Amino acid sequence: MSLAARNAICKAFTPSIQIKRFRGKINIQKPKPPHFERAKYLALAKPWFLPQDTDKKRCGNLKKLDFHKQKEENPFQRILSQELYRWFKTSKLVAFCHYNPMTKDDEYKAYMLLHKEKMHFKKYGKETLEMAVKGTPYEAVLDFYVSHNITIFSPEPEIKKLLKILRRFPQLILLAGIYENKLISKEELVYYSNIPNIQAAQATLVQTLNSAGTQLVSNLNSHQSTLVSHIDQRANQLQKGE
Template sequence: MALANRALLQTTAPLLLSRRFRGKINVQKPRKPHFGRQILIDISKPYFGPPKSMLPEIMTCEKVKDTMAKKEIDNPFERILANECLNWFNTSKMVVFLHVNSISMEDKTPIFAALKKNNMHLRTYGKKIVSMATKGTRYDAVNQLFTSHQNIIFGQPENAAKMFKILKKTPQLIVMAGIIQDKLLSKNDLVEFSKLPSLDVARSQLCSILQSAGSCLVGQLNQNQQMLVSCIEKHIEIQSNPTPEDYTTYIKVES
Protein backbone atom coordinates (compact mmCIF):
# COMPACT_ATOMS: atom_id res chain seq x y z
CA MET A 1 0.00 0.00 0.00
CA ALA A 2 2.81 2.34 0.85
CA LEU A 3 4.43 1.66 -2.49
CA ALA A 4 1.16 2.47 -4.27
CA ASN A 5 0.79 5.77 -2.40
CA ARG A 6 4.34 6.75 -3.26
CA ALA A 7 3.68 6.02 -6.90
CA LEU A 8 0.46 8.05 -6.95
CA LEU A 9 1.54 11.02 -4.78
CA GLN A 10 4.99 11.46 -6.22
CA THR A 11 5.55 14.95 -7.68
CA THR A 12 7.55 15.48 -10.78
CA ALA A 13 10.07 18.32 -11.02
CA PRO A 14 9.09 21.13 -13.47
CA LEU A 15 10.99 21.30 -16.71
CA LEU A 16 10.91 25.17 -16.88
CA LEU A 17 11.59 27.72 -14.15
CA SER A 18 10.37 31.31 -14.69
CA ARG A 19 12.66 34.17 -13.72
CA ARG A 20 11.64 37.81 -13.77
CA PHE A 21 14.62 39.56 -15.35
CA ARG A 22 16.48 36.61 -16.82
CA GLY A 23 19.48 37.86 -14.99
CA LYS A 24 20.80 40.76 -12.94
CA ILE A 25 19.18 44.20 -13.07
CA ASN A 26 21.32 46.83 -14.81
CA VAL A 27 21.27 49.75 -12.39
CA GLN A 28 24.06 51.83 -13.94
CA LYS A 29 22.66 51.86 -17.49
CA PRO A 30 18.96 51.02 -17.29
CA ARG A 31 16.96 50.38 -20.40
CA LYS A 32 14.90 53.29 -21.74
CA PRO A 33 11.18 53.06 -20.82
CA HIS A 34 8.37 52.83 -23.28
CA PHE A 35 7.43 56.03 -25.15
CA GLY A 36 4.08 56.44 -23.33
CA ARG A 37 5.68 55.83 -19.96
CA GLN A 38 8.44 58.32 -20.76
CA ILE A 39 5.80 60.98 -21.49
CA LEU A 40 4.17 60.39 -18.09
CA ILE A 41 7.54 60.58 -16.36
CA ASP A 42 8.37 63.89 -18.07
CA ILE A 43 4.95 65.39 -17.24
CA SER A 44 5.07 64.36 -13.58
CA LYS A 45 8.64 65.52 -13.06
CA PRO A 46 8.66 68.21 -10.30
CA TYR A 47 9.77 71.70 -11.17
CA PHE A 48 11.17 73.83 -8.38
CA GLY A 49 12.27 76.82 -10.44
CA PRO A 50 15.45 78.76 -10.11
CA PRO A 51 16.70 79.66 -6.63
CA LYS A 52 15.71 83.02 -5.17
CA SER A 53 19.29 84.25 -5.25
CA MET A 54 19.35 83.82 -9.05
CA LEU A 55 16.21 85.94 -9.63
CA PRO A 56 16.40 89.68 -10.41
CA GLU A 57 15.45 92.20 -7.74
CA ILE A 58 12.25 93.23 -9.52
CA MET A 59 10.90 89.69 -9.09
CA THR A 60 11.70 89.50 -5.39
CA CYS A 61 10.27 92.93 -4.47
CA GLU A 62 6.85 92.49 -2.78
CA LYS A 63 5.66 96.06 -3.49
CA VAL A 64 6.10 95.56 -7.21
CA LYS A 65 4.06 92.35 -7.04
CA ASP A 66 1.21 94.16 -5.29
CA THR A 67 1.10 96.92 -7.91
CA MET A 68 1.25 94.40 -10.74
CA ALA A 69 -1.61 92.37 -9.23
CA LYS A 70 -3.88 95.40 -8.83
CA LYS A 71 -3.34 96.63 -12.37
CA GLU A 72 -6.40 95.96 -14.54
CA ILE A 73 -5.99 94.90 -18.12
CA ASP A 74 -8.19 96.62 -20.68
CA ASN A 75 -10.16 93.94 -22.51
CA PRO A 76 -11.85 95.15 -25.73
CA PHE A 77 -14.25 92.21 -25.72
CA GLU A 78 -15.54 93.21 -22.27
CA ARG A 79 -16.20 96.73 -23.54
CA ILE A 80 -18.20 95.29 -26.47
CA LEU A 81 -20.30 93.21 -24.06
CA ALA A 82 -20.80 96.24 -21.80
CA ASN A 83 -22.08 98.33 -24.73
CA GLU A 84 -24.42 95.52 -25.72
CA CYS A 85 -25.73 95.24 -22.14
CA LEU A 86 -26.33 99.01 -21.92
CA ASN A 87 -28.16 98.91 -25.25
CA TRP A 88 -30.49 96.21 -23.89
CA PHE A 89 -31.18 98.35 -20.82
CA ASN A 90 -31.99 101.42 -22.93
CA THR A 91 -34.23 99.67 -25.48
CA SER A 92 -36.20 97.41 -23.10
CA LYS A 93 -39.07 98.80 -21.05
CA MET A 94 -39.09 95.69 -18.83
CA VAL A 95 -35.89 94.30 -17.27
CA VAL A 96 -36.16 91.37 -14.85
CA PHE A 97 -33.24 90.08 -12.74
CA LEU A 98 -33.11 86.35 -11.96
CA HIS A 99 -31.33 84.32 -9.32
CA VAL A 100 -30.18 81.05 -10.92
CA ASN A 101 -29.79 77.85 -8.93
CA SER A 102 -28.13 74.72 -10.28
CA ILE A 103 -29.71 73.98 -13.67
CA SER A 104 -28.53 72.07 -16.71
CA MET A 105 -28.44 73.56 -20.18
CA GLU A 106 -30.90 70.90 -21.31
CA ASP A 107 -33.53 72.25 -18.90
CA LYS A 108 -32.67 75.88 -19.62
CA THR A 109 -32.92 75.73 -23.43
CA PRO A 110 -36.76 75.31 -23.60
CA ILE A 111 -37.19 78.34 -21.32
CA PHE A 112 -34.90 80.38 -23.56
CA ALA A 113 -36.91 79.33 -26.63
CA ALA A 114 -40.27 80.08 -24.99
CA LEU A 115 -39.15 83.56 -23.93
CA LYS A 116 -37.75 84.23 -27.41
CA LYS A 117 -41.07 83.17 -28.95
CA ASN A 118 -42.91 85.75 -26.79
CA ASN A 119 -40.53 88.60 -27.73
CA MET A 120 -38.40 88.30 -24.56
CA HIS A 121 -34.65 87.72 -24.44
CA LEU A 122 -32.68 85.89 -21.76
CA ARG A 123 -29.09 87.09 -21.36
CA THR A 124 -26.26 86.19 -18.97
CA TYR A 125 -23.82 88.85 -17.80
CA GLY A 126 -21.19 88.98 -15.08
CA LYS A 127 -20.79 91.54 -12.34
CA LYS A 128 -17.89 93.30 -14.08
CA ILE A 129 -19.75 93.64 -17.39
CA VAL A 130 -22.88 95.07 -15.72
CA SER A 131 -20.75 97.44 -13.64
CA MET A 132 -19.01 98.73 -16.77
CA ALA A 133 -22.35 99.13 -18.57
CA THR A 134 -24.37 100.84 -15.81
CA LYS A 135 -21.71 102.89 -14.01
CA GLY A 136 -22.64 106.57 -14.14
CA THR A 137 -26.09 105.89 -15.65
CA ARG A 138 -29.59 105.79 -14.17
CA TYR A 139 -29.24 102.00 -13.79
CA ASP A 140 -26.33 102.24 -11.34
CA ALA A 141 -28.47 100.88 -8.47
CA VAL A 142 -28.76 97.41 -10.05
CA ASN A 143 -25.09 96.64 -9.26
CA GLN A 144 -26.15 95.70 -5.72
CA LEU A 145 -28.09 92.72 -7.12
CA PHE A 146 -25.01 91.17 -8.74
CA THR A 147 -22.45 88.96 -7.03
CA SER A 148 -21.40 86.82 -10.00
CA HIS A 149 -22.90 85.76 -13.34
CA GLN A 150 -26.68 86.24 -13.37
CA ASN A 151 -29.46 86.00 -15.93
CA ILE A 152 -31.50 89.00 -17.07
CA ILE A 153 -34.73 89.01 -19.07
CA PHE A 154 -35.29 91.94 -21.44
CA GLY A 155 -38.75 92.54 -22.89
CA GLN A 156 -41.88 94.69 -22.87
CA PRO A 157 -44.26 95.25 -19.90
CA GLU A 158 -47.26 93.67 -21.64
CA ASN A 159 -45.49 90.29 -21.58
CA ALA A 160 -45.07 90.16 -17.79
CA ALA A 161 -47.89 87.65 -17.28
CA LYS A 162 -46.48 85.33 -19.97
CA MET A 163 -43.04 85.56 -18.36
CA PHE A 164 -44.31 84.37 -14.96
CA LYS A 165 -46.26 81.57 -16.66
CA ILE A 166 -43.09 80.37 -18.44
CA LEU A 167 -40.86 80.65 -15.34
CA LYS A 168 -43.36 78.64 -13.29
CA LYS A 169 -42.10 75.51 -15.08
CA THR A 170 -38.52 76.03 -13.83
CA PRO A 171 -38.19 76.63 -10.05
CA GLN A 172 -34.41 77.04 -10.52
CA LEU A 173 -34.97 80.52 -12.00
CA ILE A 174 -36.13 82.86 -9.22
CA VAL A 175 -37.27 86.43 -9.88
CA MET A 176 -35.54 88.94 -7.57
CA ALA A 177 -36.53 92.36 -8.91
CA GLY A 178 -37.23 94.24 -12.12
CA ILE A 179 -37.36 97.59 -13.86
CA ILE A 180 -40.57 98.71 -15.59
CA GLN A 181 -40.83 102.15 -17.14
CA ASP A 182 -37.56 103.26 -15.43
CA LYS A 183 -38.88 102.26 -11.98
CA LEU A 184 -37.27 99.57 -9.79
CA LEU A 185 -39.89 97.08 -8.53
CA SER A 186 -39.71 94.13 -6.17
CA LYS A 187 -40.97 90.64 -6.98
CA ASN A 188 -44.37 91.27 -5.32
CA ASP A 189 -44.80 94.49 -7.29
CA LEU A 190 -44.00 92.63 -10.50
CA VAL A 191 -46.60 89.96 -9.70
CA GLU A 192 -49.25 92.63 -9.06
CA PHE A 193 -48.26 94.42 -12.28
CA SER A 194 -48.62 91.19 -14.28
CA LYS A 195 -52.21 90.80 -13.05
CA LEU A 196 -53.23 94.21 -14.38
CA PRO A 197 -55.08 94.34 -17.74
CA SER A 198 -53.34 95.58 -20.84
CA LEU A 199 -53.26 99.24 -21.82
CA ASP A 200 -55.88 98.80 -24.57
CA VAL A 201 -58.29 97.06 -22.18
CA ALA A 202 -57.79 99.77 -19.55
CA ARG A 203 -58.45 102.48 -22.13
CA SER A 204 -61.62 100.77 -23.32
CA GLN A 205 -62.84 100.44 -19.72
CA LEU A 206 -62.14 104.13 -19.08
CA CYS A 207 -63.97 105.13 -22.27
CA SER A 208 -66.98 103.01 -21.33
CA ILE A 209 -67.11 104.59 -17.86
CA LEU A 210 -66.90 108.11 -19.28
CA GLN A 211 -69.51 107.30 -21.94
CA SER A 212 -71.91 105.77 -19.41
CA ALA A 213 -71.65 108.86 -17.17
CA GLY A 214 -72.35 111.16 -20.12
CA SER A 215 -75.27 109.10 -21.39
CA CYS A 216 -76.76 108.99 -17.88
CA LEU A 217 -76.48 112.78 -17.59
CA VAL A 218 -78.08 113.30 -21.00
CA GLY A 219 -80.90 110.93 -20.09
CA GLN A 220 -81.62 112.77 -16.85
CA LEU A 221 -81.64 116.16 -18.65
CA ASN A 222 -83.99 114.93 -21.37
CA GLN A 223 -86.37 113.08 -19.05
CA ASN A 224 -88.58 116.10 -18.23
CA GLN A 225 -88.68 117.22 -21.86
CA GLN A 226 -89.69 113.74 -23.02
CA MET A 227 -92.44 113.58 -20.42
CA LEU A 228 -93.71 117.02 -21.51
CA VAL A 229 -93.69 116.02 -25.19
CA SER A 230 -95.56 112.78 -24.44
CA CYS A 231 -98.19 114.65 -22.44
CA ILE A 232 -98.67 117.18 -25.24
CA GLU A 233 -98.98 114.42 -27.83
CA LYS A 234 -101.56 112.67 -25.65
CA HIS A 235 -103.48 115.92 -25.23
CA ILE A 236 -103.53 116.49 -29.00
CA GLU A 237 -104.73 112.96 -29.54
CA ILE A 238 -107.56 113.43 -27.05
CA GLN A 239 -108.52 116.74 -28.62
CA SER A 240 -108.75 115.20 -32.07
CA ASN A 241 -110.68 112.06 -30.99
CA PRO A 242 -112.35 112.76 -27.66
CA THR A 243 -113.64 109.68 -25.80
CA PRO A 244 -114.57 109.26 -22.13
CA GLU A 245 -111.82 106.67 -21.52
CA ASP A 246 -109.07 108.82 -23.03
CA TYR A 247 -110.24 111.81 -21.07
CA THR A 248 -110.04 109.87 -17.81
CA THR A 249 -106.53 108.64 -18.68
CA TYR A 250 -105.45 112.16 -19.58
CA ILE A 251 -106.67 113.48 -16.21
CA LYS A 252 -104.72 110.74 -14.38
CA VAL A 253 -101.53 111.56 -16.29
CA GLU A 254 -101.82 115.29 -15.54
CA SER A 255 -102.49 114.61 -11.87
Protein backbone atom coordinates in the same frame (compact mmCIF):
# COMPACT_ATOMS: atom_id res chain seq x y z
CA MET B 1 -3.61 -4.82 -6.76
CA SER B 2 -0.37 -4.51 -4.91
CA LEU B 3 0.27 -1.90 -2.26
CA ALA B 4 2.98 -0.21 -4.36
CA ALA B 5 0.66 0.15 -7.34
CA ARG B 6 -2.15 1.46 -5.14
CA ASN B 7 0.12 4.13 -3.61
CA ALA B 8 1.35 5.15 -7.04
CA ILE B 9 -2.21 5.76 -8.28
CA CYS B 10 -3.95 7.23 -5.22
CA LYS B 11 -1.19 9.24 -3.60
CA ALA B 12 -1.17 12.98 -4.41
CA PHE B 13 1.88 14.24 -6.25
CA THR B 14 3.41 17.41 -4.82
CA PRO B 15 5.86 19.08 -7.25
CA SER B 16 8.79 21.08 -5.96
CA ILE B 17 8.42 24.83 -6.69
CA GLN B 18 11.31 27.28 -7.03
CA ILE B 19 10.40 30.99 -7.33
CA LYS B 20 12.35 32.81 -10.02
CA ARG B 21 11.86 36.28 -11.51
CA PHE B 22 10.73 36.38 -15.12
CA ARG B 23 13.57 36.91 -17.56
CA GLY B 24 16.23 37.11 -14.96
CA LYS B 25 17.32 40.10 -12.91
CA ILE B 26 16.11 43.70 -13.18
CA ASN B 27 18.44 45.97 -15.11
CA ILE B 28 18.90 48.90 -12.75
CA GLN B 29 21.52 50.75 -14.78
CA LYS B 30 19.57 50.69 -18.07
CA PRO B 31 15.93 50.10 -17.13
CA LYS B 32 13.33 49.48 -19.77
CA PRO B 33 11.40 52.68 -20.67
CA PRO B 34 7.86 52.70 -19.21
CA HIS B 35 4.67 52.72 -21.22
CA PHE B 36 3.74 56.04 -22.83
CA GLU B 37 0.77 56.69 -20.49
CA ARG B 38 2.86 55.91 -17.42
CA ALA B 39 5.75 58.02 -18.68
CA LYS B 40 3.38 60.93 -19.24
CA TYR B 41 2.07 60.84 -15.65
CA LEU B 42 5.59 60.36 -14.26
CA ALA B 43 6.77 63.44 -16.12
CA LEU B 44 3.75 65.38 -14.89
CA ALA B 45 4.32 64.38 -11.25
CA LYS B 46 8.09 64.88 -11.33
CA PRO B 47 9.13 67.40 -8.65
CA TRP B 48 11.17 70.42 -9.62
CA PHE B 49 13.24 72.84 -7.57
CA LEU B 50 14.62 76.29 -8.20
CA PRO B 51 18.37 76.67 -8.07
CA GLN B 52 19.62 78.21 -4.88
CA ASP B 53 21.41 81.06 -6.61
CA THR B 54 18.16 82.34 -8.17
CA ASP B 55 16.51 83.28 -4.86
CA LYS B 56 18.38 86.57 -4.67
CA LYS B 57 17.63 87.35 -8.30
CA ARG B 58 13.96 86.60 -7.78
CA CYS B 59 13.72 88.87 -4.73
CA GLY B 60 15.52 91.61 -6.63
CA ASN B 61 13.08 91.39 -9.54
CA LEU B 62 10.11 91.73 -7.18
CA LYS B 63 11.26 95.23 -6.27
CA LYS B 64 11.18 96.24 -9.91
CA LEU B 65 7.56 95.10 -10.42
CA ASP B 66 4.87 97.77 -10.42
CA PHE B 67 1.93 96.26 -8.53
CA HIS B 68 -0.11 99.45 -8.98
CA LYS B 69 0.02 99.25 -12.75
CA GLN B 70 -3.40 99.85 -14.23
CA LYS B 71 -5.12 96.99 -15.99
CA GLU B 72 -5.12 97.28 -19.75
CA GLU B 73 -8.52 98.04 -21.19
CA ASN B 74 -10.07 95.43 -23.43
CA PRO B 75 -11.62 97.08 -26.53
CA PHE B 76 -14.05 94.22 -27.06
CA GLN B 77 -15.23 94.50 -23.45
CA ARG B 78 -15.81 98.21 -24.01
CA ILE B 79 -18.00 97.40 -27.05
CA LEU B 80 -20.00 94.88 -24.99
CA SER B 81 -20.50 97.43 -22.21
CA GLN B 82 -21.83 100.01 -24.68
CA GLU B 83 -24.21 97.43 -26.11
CA LEU B 84 -25.36 96.50 -22.59
CA TYR B 85 -26.04 100.14 -21.75
CA ARG B 86 -28.17 100.47 -24.91
CA TRP B 87 -30.21 97.46 -23.77
CA PHE B 88 -30.89 99.20 -20.47
CA LYS B 89 -31.91 102.43 -22.21
CA THR B 90 -34.23 100.89 -24.82
CA SER B 91 -35.93 98.19 -22.71
CA LYS B 92 -39.18 98.95 -20.92
CA LEU B 93 -38.77 95.89 -18.70
CA VAL B 94 -35.51 94.46 -17.32
CA ALA B 95 -35.46 91.37 -15.10
CA PHE B 96 -32.53 90.10 -13.02
CA CYS B 97 -32.37 86.36 -12.32
CA HIS B 98 -30.01 84.15 -10.36
CA TYR B 99 -28.67 81.41 -12.63
CA ASN B 100 -28.48 77.94 -11.10
CA PRO B 101 -26.81 75.11 -13.06
CA MET B 102 -29.05 73.86 -15.86
CA THR B 103 -28.56 71.71 -18.94
CA LYS B 104 -27.89 73.29 -22.30
CA ASP B 105 -31.19 71.90 -23.59
CA ASP B 106 -33.15 73.69 -20.85
CA GLU B 107 -31.15 76.85 -21.39
CA TYR B 108 -31.90 76.75 -25.12
CA LYS B 109 -35.62 76.19 -24.44
CA ALA B 110 -35.69 79.19 -22.12
CA TYR B 111 -33.87 81.27 -24.71
CA MET B 112 -36.34 80.27 -27.46
CA LEU B 113 -39.45 80.89 -25.34
CA LEU B 114 -38.19 84.35 -24.41
CA HIS B 115 -37.18 85.04 -28.01
CA LYS B 116 -40.70 84.25 -29.22
CA GLU B 117 -41.99 86.97 -26.89
CA LYS B 118 -39.31 89.35 -28.25
CA MET B 119 -37.35 89.15 -25.00
CA HIS B 120 -33.58 88.81 -24.91
CA PHE B 121 -31.68 86.38 -22.66
CA LYS B 122 -28.23 87.85 -21.90
CA LYS B 123 -25.20 86.82 -19.83
CA TYR B 124 -22.58 89.38 -18.86
CA GLY B 125 -19.73 89.42 -16.38
CA LYS B 126 -19.67 91.83 -13.48
CA GLU B 127 -16.71 93.77 -14.89
CA THR B 128 -18.57 94.38 -18.15
CA LEU B 129 -21.71 95.40 -16.27
CA GLU B 130 -19.74 97.71 -14.01
CA MET B 131 -18.12 99.31 -17.04
CA ALA B 132 -21.58 99.84 -18.57
CA VAL B 133 -23.59 101.23 -15.64
CA LYS B 134 -20.94 102.88 -13.47
CA GLY B 135 -21.96 106.49 -12.90
CA THR B 136 -25.42 106.00 -14.48
CA PRO B 137 -28.90 105.73 -12.90
CA TYR B 138 -28.60 101.93 -13.27
CA GLU B 139 -25.61 101.60 -10.93
CA ALA B 140 -27.76 100.04 -8.18
CA VAL B 141 -28.11 96.79 -10.18
CA LEU B 142 -24.47 95.92 -9.41
CA ASP B 143 -25.62 94.57 -6.03
CA PHE B 144 -27.40 91.68 -7.77
CA TYR B 145 -24.26 90.47 -9.58
CA VAL B 146 -22.64 88.52 -6.76
CA SER B 147 -22.60 85.06 -8.35
CA HIS B 148 -23.92 83.65 -11.64
CA ASN B 149 -26.67 85.93 -12.95
CA ILE B 150 -28.54 86.57 -16.17
CA THR B 151 -30.43 89.61 -17.40
CA ILE B 152 -33.63 89.56 -19.46
CA PHE B 153 -34.47 92.61 -21.57
CA SER B 154 -37.94 93.19 -22.97
CA PRO B 155 -38.92 96.06 -25.31
CA GLU B 156 -42.49 95.87 -23.94
CA PRO B 157 -43.58 95.58 -20.28
CA GLU B 158 -44.95 92.04 -20.62
CA ILE B 159 -44.57 91.08 -16.95
CA LYS B 160 -47.23 88.37 -17.01
CA LYS B 161 -45.62 86.56 -19.97
CA LEU B 162 -42.20 86.80 -18.34
CA LEU B 163 -43.41 85.25 -15.06
CA LYS B 164 -45.21 82.50 -16.97
CA ILE B 165 -41.99 81.51 -18.76
CA LEU B 166 -39.84 81.67 -15.61
CA ARG B 167 -42.24 79.34 -13.79
CA ARG B 168 -41.26 76.60 -16.26
CA PHE B 169 -37.57 76.89 -15.31
CA PRO B 170 -36.95 76.73 -11.54
CA GLN B 171 -33.21 77.14 -12.19
CA LEU B 172 -33.86 80.81 -13.02
CA ILE B 173 -34.75 82.61 -9.79
CA LEU B 174 -36.22 86.07 -10.27
CA LEU B 175 -34.58 88.64 -7.98
CA ALA B 176 -35.85 92.06 -9.09
CA GLY B 177 -36.55 94.14 -12.16
CA ILE B 178 -36.67 97.59 -13.69
CA TYR B 179 -40.14 98.75 -14.71
CA GLU B 180 -40.86 102.28 -15.95
CA ASN B 181 -37.28 103.30 -15.04
CA LYS B 182 -37.85 102.21 -11.44
CA LEU B 183 -36.10 99.39 -9.62
CA ILE B 184 -38.75 97.14 -8.07
CA SER B 185 -38.72 93.84 -6.17
CA LYS B 186 -40.09 90.47 -7.22
CA GLU B 187 -43.26 90.98 -5.15
CA GLU B 188 -43.95 94.26 -6.91
CA LEU B 189 -43.50 92.58 -10.29
CA VAL B 190 -46.08 89.97 -9.30
CA TYR B 191 -48.44 92.76 -8.17
CA TYR B 192 -48.08 94.64 -11.46
CA SER B 193 -48.68 91.44 -13.42
CA ASN B 194 -52.18 91.19 -11.92
CA ILE B 195 -53.09 94.68 -13.14
CA PRO B 196 -54.78 94.69 -16.59
CA ASN B 197 -52.80 96.09 -19.47
CA ILE B 198 -53.28 99.57 -20.88
CA GLN B 199 -55.62 98.39 -23.66
CA ALA B 200 -58.00 96.75 -21.18
CA ALA B 201 -57.87 99.82 -18.93
CA GLN B 202 -58.63 102.11 -21.88
CA ALA B 203 -61.56 99.93 -22.94
CA THR B 204 -62.98 100.04 -19.40
CA LEU B 205 -62.58 103.83 -19.28
CA VAL B 206 -64.32 104.28 -22.64
CA GLN B 207 -67.16 102.02 -21.54
CA THR B 208 -67.57 104.02 -18.31
CA LEU B 209 -67.61 107.32 -20.18
CA ASN B 210 -70.12 106.03 -22.71
CA SER B 211 -72.42 104.71 -19.99
CA ALA B 212 -72.25 108.04 -18.16
CA GLY B 213 -73.10 109.96 -21.34
CA THR B 214 -75.93 107.61 -22.18
CA GLN B 215 -77.34 107.96 -18.67
CA LEU B 216 -77.08 111.77 -18.87
CA VAL B 217 -78.93 111.91 -22.19
CA SER B 218 -81.59 109.57 -20.83
CA ASN B 219 -82.10 111.76 -17.75
CA LEU B 220 -82.36 114.95 -19.81
CA ASN B 221 -84.90 113.44 -22.18
CA SER B 222 -87.00 111.74 -19.54
CA HIS B 223 -89.09 114.83 -18.66
CA GLN B 224 -89.70 115.68 -22.31
CA SER B 225 -90.69 112.11 -23.05
CA THR B 226 -93.07 112.10 -20.08
CA LEU B 227 -94.64 115.41 -21.18
CA VAL B 228 -95.12 114.18 -24.74
CA SER B 229 -96.65 110.95 -23.44
CA HIS B 230 -99.13 112.86 -21.26
CA ILE B 231 -100.11 115.18 -24.12
CA ASP B 232 -100.72 112.20 -26.38
CA GLN B 233 -102.91 110.56 -23.76
CA ARG B 234 -104.91 113.79 -23.26
CA ALA B 235 -105.38 114.19 -26.99
CA ASN B 236 -106.68 110.65 -27.26
CA GLN B 237 -109.12 111.32 -24.42
CA LEU B 238 -110.44 114.48 -26.13
CA GLN B 239 -110.90 112.64 -29.40
CA LYS B 240 -112.89 109.90 -27.69
CA GLY B 241 -115.04 112.46 -25.87
CA GLU B 242 -116.05 114.20 -29.08
